[in-house]
Amino acid sequence: MLGKLAAGIGLVVVVPVVLIAAAAGGIRAGGAPASAGVVCASESERSLPPTAPPDQGTGRTQSSARPCQAGELEAMVLSHPRIGLRPEARGDVAAGLIDPRVLQVLLFLAERHDLNSVGPLITAHSYYIAGTNVPSNHAFGRAVDITVIDGMGVSVANADARDAMEMVLTLAPPLLPDELGGPWLLYSTSVDVFTRDHGDHLHVGWDR
DSSP states (O other), X not given: OHXXXXXHHHHHHHHHHHHHHHHTTOBOGGGOBOOOOOSOBOHHHHXXXXXXXXXXXXXXXXXXXXXXXXXXXXXXXXXXXXXXEOHHHHHHHHTTOSOHXXXXXXXXXXXXXXXXXXXXXXXXXXXXXXXXXXXXXXXXXXXXXXXXXXXXXXXXXXXXXXXXXXXXXTOOTTTSOSEEESSSOOOXXXXXXXXXXXXXXXXXXXXX
């Protein structure tokens, strides 16, 4: 009986992950994910006009995404075996304070990588961008830092961390972020990619 229960619990965890992969446009040969689409969207995201850029994997526009069920993405992130949140970050997610795009990108990256020491999100991050009086996207729940990927600290020696950065740049709007920080100055025409003060972690954020 306990064995059947455990198998059932495992299925509950695996099925949402499979759905994320499907919504992300499938998996290319060799295991590389295609551009991710929207699993679900907030009401503000769904209000975008149908002319918003379509998802490259499914051809759907952002406005066609179904609405998120209350707590859906939060539960998936909190229970995901490949997403290790810092305690304060876990609290932010559990409280429903985090932008759904942040949660969806974490789920997308976790399809291929183990993410650990994820955070800060809001709590324990300064309100302003370091050395400025400009509010950080962290303060509004629109950014995440990731320090450990596949068991190794983020650095120029961690090829998996570079792969994670490259995965982020394959995303279609609205999941494509406005800013991406990390050890590598990757090329992008639409994302502000920077390395300053980000040699030991990845930063993914949205301006609005």
